[in-house]
Amino acid sequence: MNNDAPESTQREPSLGPACLVLVILALAVFCAVCGFGSWFMFSDQYPFAEKGISQQLIPWVQSSQLSPGDKASIAGQLNQLLPLIRERRIDKRQLLRLRNCLQDNPVLLWGGVQSIVAQSKDVGLSETEIEAVQRISERLMRMATDRVLSRNDLEFTIQKCAVVLPDQLGLEVQQDLTADQIRQFMQRGEQLTNENNVPNEPYSKSPGEAFAMLIKAALDDPKDQP
Template identity: 25%
Template sequence: MPDSDPSEPNPAAPELTASQPADAQGPGWMPAILAATLLMGMAGFIFCGVSTWFLFQKRGELAVRTIRGSYIPAIEQSRLSPTEKKLLVKQLESFSVGVERGDYENWQASGVMQRLQRLPVLQWGELAAVESFLEQHGGESKEESLKQLSRLRRAAELDKATSFDFEDVLSPVHESADNSQGRQLVQPLTEAAVQAVADRAKLVADRSEVPDQVFTDIPLDAIVKHQIEAGVAEGGF
């Protein structure tokens, strides 16, 4: 039997191709990476769910912290009269004690807090300062301007104007300041700026469909009391 020439190709031996080394390596790290990504996603989902549940259960505690840590101090530094401040702080502290005592559920405390944030409590004293200026320097448009401020307060009483509306109305008499609110009332006030406030008040009152007349003002603490009672009965918006 003749010896085979080693230089000749052996038809029985499979040829190696460029793809064989890659195929021999298997799937590599891809399954591990996919599994790790899936596990991280599941862990993140669980963490978010637990965090949301925890915060949901702490709504009452968060409301009390906000009232005592931010809301009451802001009221005490506002332009409200000393009597108004005293009545409001008493109401808010009474509500906070009730939350701590367990008189209210979390959804009630959260609802009250949401309503308090919408009320123009901090802007109420600034509007009174504008009104005082009008009474002294109102000129020919004095009565009309005072009527528009009265209509604006009526809109707030009816829960048709919020703190955001009051901020916009009072913006002509605001200037930047280094305080908790980031702005303060311009001093001294000017007739042009105050007239701009009255014009903006009319726009909000018209939008709120408040009759074009002067109203008897309801004390601010009565409005706050009503919103606390509404929050306890109905929750937030």
């Protein structure tokens, strides 16, 4: 029995480290010095919110795996938030909802999904499988815009296709994926979307468009939302 445990560990070498990475991501990616998640540790949150977005989140987006167009769109939307915060044109409840939205926002990690979809065409998958990858990504995006997909959900879904960044602060989808790795993404994505009863229908929202929807939902009065 004692000899079996190491063999099990070797068969699933990434599970423990990857789970740890998810914790690191939750704590570190948006919570650097004077950064994003520290807003509500201070009596006056507005200056720290502005600093967290301008000095932490925008540079992070610009260096992410998102497509150039989506990087520009999301960074532009974040820049548009800065005067609202600086001039206190949103109240503290809106600021709290905004913080929660940005901290737990799977769309900010969508560059990984874009990479998987792009690579699926070149690794020997069947046409049916390639179409399934695209449809799963669309179903996941529907979950994101419906606000039922967490960042941790997406990190777990892409985990088998990703590596830990050298700074240990994030995951990045590899550029040399195999067909089996993409099939693991498909399996996890399909299981997640089926569990949440997501329609298996086309859904064409770009990350930039989805991000705008989530920001609007955070800033709108919950009473006015459907």
